[in-house]
Amino acid sequence: MTSDIPAPPAADAVTCTGLTYAFGRTRAVDGLDLTVREGEVFGLLGPNGAGKTTALRCVTTLLPVPAGTVRVFGRDAAGERMAVRRLLGYVPQQLSADSGLTGRENVALFARVFDVRRRERAERVTQALAAVGLTDAADRLAKTYSGGMVRRLELAQALVSAPRLLILDEPTIGLDPIARTDVWDHINAVRAATGMSVLVTTHYMEEADQYCDRVGLMHRGRVRALGTPAELRRGLAERRGTDTLPTLEDVFRDVAGSGLQDPSGGGFRDVRSTRRTAHRVG
Numbered sequence: 596m597t598s599d600i601p602a603p604p605a606a607d608a609v610t611c612t613g614l615t616y617a618f619g620r621t622r623a624v625d626g627l628d629l630t631v632r633e634g635e636v637f638g639l640l641g642p643n644g645a646g647k648t649t650a651l652r653c654v655t656t657l658l659p660v661p662a663g664t665v666r667v668f669g670r671d672a673a674g675e676r677m678a679v680r681r682l683l684g685y686v687p688q689q690l691s692a693d694s695g696l697t698g699r700e701n702v703a704l705f706a707r708v709f710d711v712r713r714r715e716r717a718e719r720v721t722q723a724l725a726a727v728g729l730t731d732a733a734d735r736l737a738k739t740y741s742g743g744m745v746r747r748l749e750l751a752q753a754l755v756s757a758p759r760l761l762i763l764d765e766p767t768i769g770l771d772p773i774a775r776t777d778v779w780d781h782i783n784a785v786r787a788a789t790g791m792s793v794l795v796t797t798h799y800m801e802e803a804d805q806y807c808d809r810v811g812l813m814h815r816g817r818v819r820a821l822g823t824p825a826e827l828r829r830g831l832a833e834r835r836g837t838d839t840l841p842t843l844e845d846v847f848r849d850v851a852g853s854g855l856q857d858p859s860g861g862g863f864r865d866v867r868s869t870r871r872t873a874h875r876v877g
């Protein structure tokens with residue numbers, strides 16, 4: 596017998612509605628509306644201080660949701676924190692690998708923390724290391740790794756729990772172009788194999804253009820423009836009445852206007868982030 600009752604719509608990977616988060620009098624996130632569709636790579640772009648990291652932390656449940664709602668595959672980040680945590684892997688900006696442990700030991704630690712079943716752990720750790728191209732270096736101390744290898748190790752740590760959603764905060768900042776491409780190639784290989792959704796922040800506009808299905812341009816706590824990179828670039832060309840396709844960086848400047856020169860807002864590649872990363876991988 597067939598049923599006429601339609602299947603319930605599949606939940607989006609992330610839905611933020613009116614998300615607001617303040618540090619004292621600073622509204623880091625100010626009424627953020629955002630949807631990450633299942634299976635897509637969504638890039639949250641913006642200058643330093645736009646509120647990207649704070650928004651990501653609310654989605655990961657590391658920060659509470661004081662106002663608005665955040666859902667991950669339909670689960671409420673405020674009311675179902677553990678259920679949300681089980682669905683995602685998170686690579687923060689700060690160093691999350693221990694330089695005194697081997698690559699394998701680092702990933703095994705995350706497997707324990709994320710409750711990967713004991714009998715599956717060894718194999719899952721091996722698979723996660725293979726997925727990021729670290730099989731040969733797995734038993735070396737992480738302090739012997741290059742910056743790109745450390746980033747891939749952190750990726751393996753986040754992947755070991757087989758997340759449906761991978762959240763990356765500036766995954767390639769401070770890396771050379773080859774190491775950056777390498778990180779993205781590994782992310783995309785895992786996506787192709789698993790259908791995992793990805794929410795990423797980056798300052799690199801050309802990287803967002805190349806790797807993100809859709810981007811949200813965030814400025815002062817809110818998404819100010821949203822679409823595929825091509826849509827946003829074509830939209831600006833039409834507004835300017837020109838045939839020359841502008842870059843995503845041009846679109847951002849158009850959206851954010853003079854705010855980008857605001858000393859409290861910083862620039863696209865503010866040295867602060869680069870320094871933070873240099874310290875992280877040093």
Ligand SMILES: Nc1ncnc2c1ncn2[C@@H]1O[C@H](COP(=O)(O)OP(=O)(O)OP(=O)(O)O)[C@@H](O)[C@H]1O
Pocket residue numbers: 618621622623624641642643644645646647648649650867868
């Ligand atoms: N722990 C904190 N205490 C006080 N203010 C904070 C804290 N964390 C962030 N802020 C402020 O909140 C605002 C948003 O910061 P956030 O780190 O979310 O921005 P971002 O877009 O991720 O910037 P970046 O690109 O530099 O990482 C900034 O004004 C920042 O100074």
